[in-house]
Amino acid sequence: MAAPKVRWHIAVFLAPAVLVYTAIMIIPLFGTLNLALYGEEGFRGFQNFRVLFGDPLWSDAFWNALGNNIWFFVIHMLVQNPIGVLLAALLASPRLRFAAAYRTAIFVPTILSFVIVGFVWKLILSPLWGIAPSMLGAIGLKGLFAPWLGQEGSALTTLALISVWQFVGIPMMLIYAALLSIPDEVLEAAEMDGITGWALFRKVQLPLILPAIGIISILTFVGNFNAFDLIYVSQGALAGPDFATDILGTFLYRTFFGFQLQLGDPNMGAAIATAMFLIILAGVCLYLFGVQRRLRRYQF
Amino acid sequence: MTTVFRIALLGSTLLAGVAQAQEPVTLTIESWRNDDLAIWQDTLIPAFEAQHPDINVEFAPTAPAEYNAALNSKLQAGSAGDLITCRPFDASLELFNQGHLADLTDLPGIANFSDVAKSAWQTDDAAATFCVPMASVIHGFIYNKTAFDELGLTEPTTVDEFYAVLDALKADGTYIPMAMGANDQWEAATMGYQNIGPNYWKGEEGRQALIAGTQKLTDPQWVAPFEQLARWKDYLGDGFEAQTYPDSQNLFTLGRAAIYPSGSWEISVFNPQVDFEMGAFPPPVQAAGDTCYISDHTDIGIGMNAATPNPEAARTFLDWVASPEFANLYGNALPGFFPLSNGEVTLEDPLAQEFISWRDECESTIRSTYAILSRGTPNLENETWNASANVMRGTEAPVDAAARLQQGLDSWYTAAPQ
Structure with a gap:
């Protein structure tokens, strides 16, 4: 009996992805985990994590950043994704004219750089030269204006909404594609049964796009917990006012690279990066095992 | 293919050029x-x-x-x-x-x-x-001389005169009395706290005492500059909470703000930009005749x-x-x-001459947080940025800010035994 044939092609086809991914993602990841276990004096086990979670000077900053990060994520989930679904539903409506123009206009900010978005919004909202105060003034609502980016209560929410403005195009596109892939026969059959308008969306279309909404949620989660650029550009590494906009990314940056007279501490920085990695890993696992497997998929 | 070849040729030419110029x-x-x-x-x-x-x-x-x-x-x-x-x-x-x-x-x-x-x-x-x-660099206040002349104001030398000038500017309303923002945080710390502070903690005397551990940041002479910053709030422009450092510079150079708490490093930036006459005065002292201290x-x-x-x-x-x-x-x-x-x-x-002339009239010191006291975590300098901005925005009381700074410093710094 001949030995089973070695199927070399599997290894060959997998090789490029495995090699590239290992070299630029997996090795650095383990490098970071390893770095977190060392200090100036050498190997120190989990001491860095004990400091990060046990020393109030570090843990307060960490929990503040994590809390802000969660709020940043909540705003995205509550504002960005529902608006994305709504826009997609409007765009998919066959009676809408100029759909392509709207689609492009809404998607364009997504391809802009964070730096440009940060600067432009900072200028728009500037109490000195911004157009926001004068536009509100033109409709008699000048009293509503406040230096939002400079107040502890509103700065983080303002930045989250700026980020929503920039990225709302992504959920819109993904859901738009999911809606288009629903065959007309299904919709027509539903209409024959007397389901139209809002009921049609809720009972037929929404269940069919749930997998897309799931993917969008997990993309938003990973993106938000890795966020850094927008805060850094508009509020600086100290994430003012009074750390009200400090998220894990800016906390990591300050610790790892140092700031002004504060020298960088790569080991503590790596400990924070590891904590971020674990948080994201936990979130993704929760989604994969808790949600993804229960979603029903329909094949047409 | 030809493009690749051309780029390769270009590259080798450039490299050869570099090699020859390496003498x-x-x-x-x-x-x-x-x-x-x-x-x-x-x-x-x-x-x-x-x-x-x-x-x-x-x-x-x-x-x-x-x-x-x-x-x-x-x-x-x-x-x-x-x-x-x-x-x-x-x-x-x-x-x-x-x-x-x-x-x-x-x-x-x-x-x-x-x-x-x-x-x-x-x-x-x-x-x-x-x-x-x-x-x-020397800290001080740069002001719009044209605006001062217009309103008949003179350079203040004491703290009371300083607030009288600010009140007069505010009452007139043409100019924002003082250009400073809280957004970048270091403005409040470096150009506020470290600018006026030496007059309260007596320059080197206080700075050395802090390092030696004989004075604390919670002592009155270290809290007083924070109390001043809290008072400044009323004289800053609308929405100063979101005002950045370049915003402040522009407010002053465009002639919209009359006084700019800052330092001598701005002279070379401002000279080509302003079309009014600038003057400068050192941080005002508490009572007339007090020795003045400057951050040099x-x-x-x-x-x-x-x-x-x-x-x-x-x-x-x-x-x-x-x-x-x-x-x-x-x-x-x-x-x-x-x-x-x-x-x-x-x-x-002339403005640089004015600044440097204070070296003869006043005692010089350096910024209190720079030497030795910013070696640990939390970093005193960075904490001071945050505290000064909070105090100026009115979200933290001066005494609380000072207590927080001292607590952070105590967590890692012990003065060397005398």
């Missing part, structure tokens, strides 16, 4: 002073290269906020330039201790500097000097990357930077950055 040594300067690019390229470097045709110098600045982080990474990766512009005190000391900055104690030009000037770039026992002092902060030095392949050329350049010739060129090219050299320096800019 003179090229030195690269790392710096955070991107504002000074033109001065280095047009004035300083040509003057040096005229005397040393065999050495080329390139000035390669990074944005100020990123400089420390970028420099640390470059030094660790071995890709930093030959010459390193030095931040004062602990940041550079740490680089020296890590072996990234070379010891310059035996550089002949170092003899041109006083002990105070060198102290920012020495080990604690003053045994080794690792950067050549370049310049200090040793701010910028230059050292040598220990890993440079051209140590000889780098030392030649540093020796030139230490010469009175450089001090004169630099002091006049950049009015507001005052040379620290003992050599005779003549400044031409």
Whole structure:
């Protein structure tokens, strides 16, 4: 009996992805985990994590950043994704004219750089030269204006909404594609049964796009917990006012690279990066095992 | 295919060009002073290269906020330039201790500097000097002289006069009394707290006492500057909470704000921009006749990357930077950055002359948080930024801010036994 044939092609086809991914993602990841276990004096086990979670000077900053990060994520989930679904539903409506123009206009900010978005919004909202105060003034609502980016209560929410403005195009596109892939026969059959308008969306279309909404949620989660650029550009590494906009990314940056007279501490920085990695890993696992497997998929 | 071939040809031509031009040594300067690019390229470097045709110098600045982080990474990766512009005190000391900055104690030009000037770039026992002092900056208040004349106001010398002037400006309403924002945080700390503070903690006396542990940040003389910042709130422009440093600069140079708490480094930036006459006054004292104290902060030095392949050329350049010739060129090219050299320096800019004249009338000190006290975590300087901005925005009481700073300092710093 001949030995089973070695199927070399599997290894060959997998090789490029495995090699590239290992070299630029997996090795650095383990490098970071390893770095977190060392200090100036050498190997120190989990001491860095004990400091990060046990020393109030570090843990307060960490929990503040994590809390802000969660709020940043909540705003995205509550504002960005529902608006994305709504826009997609409007765009998919066959009676809408100029759909392509709207689609492009809404998607364009997504391809802009964070730096440009940060600067432009900072200028728009500037109490000195911004157009926001004068536009509100033109409709008699000048009293509503406040230096939002400079107040502890509103700065983080303002930045989250700026980020929503920039990225709302992504959920819109993904859901738009999911809606288009629903065959007309299904919709027509539903209409024959007397389901139209809002009921049609809720009972037929929404269940069919749930997998897309799931993917969008997990993309938003990973993106938000890795966020850094927008805060850094508009509020600086100290994430003012009074750390009200400090998220894990800016906390990591300050610790790892140092700031002004504060020298960088790569080991503590790596400990924070590891904590971020674990948080994201936990979130993704929760989604994969808790949600993804229960979603029903329909094949047409 | 032809394009690839053409690019390859172009590349090889360029490389050949570089290879041929490699005769003179090229030195690269790392710096955070991107504002000074033109001065280095047009004035300083040509003057040096005229005397040393065999050495080329390139000035390669990074944005100020990123400089420390970028420099640390470059030094660790071995890709930093030959010459390193030095931040004062602990940041550079740490680089020296890590072996990234070379010891310059035996550089002949170092003899041109006083002990105070060198102290920012020495080990604690003053045994080794690792950067050549370049310049200090003096804090004070720059004001719009035209606006003052218009409203019949004069330079205030005491705190009460200072608030009288601010009240008059506010009552008139043409100008925002004072241009300062809380967004970037360091404005409130550096141009607010460190600017007026020395008058309360008596300059060096208080600073040394803080290091020795005989005074605390919760003592009245350290809380008082915070109380002043809290009072400033009423005289700042609308929405100052979101106002950035460039916003403040623009408010003043456009003539919309009358007083700008700041420092001499602005002179070279403002001179070409303003179309009104500027004046300056030192931080007001508490009662008429009190000794005045100013922050005359040793701010910028230059050292040598220990890993440079051209140590000889780098030392030649540093020796030139230490010469009175450089001090004169630099002091006049950049009015507001005052040379620290003992050599005779003549400044031409009137506003710079005004600032430097305070050295004769007042006692000089440096920023209280820079030496020794910002070595640990939490970093006192960075905490002071946050505290000053909070106090100015009115979200933290002066005493609470001071208590928080002292608590952070106590967590890692114990004064050396006397």
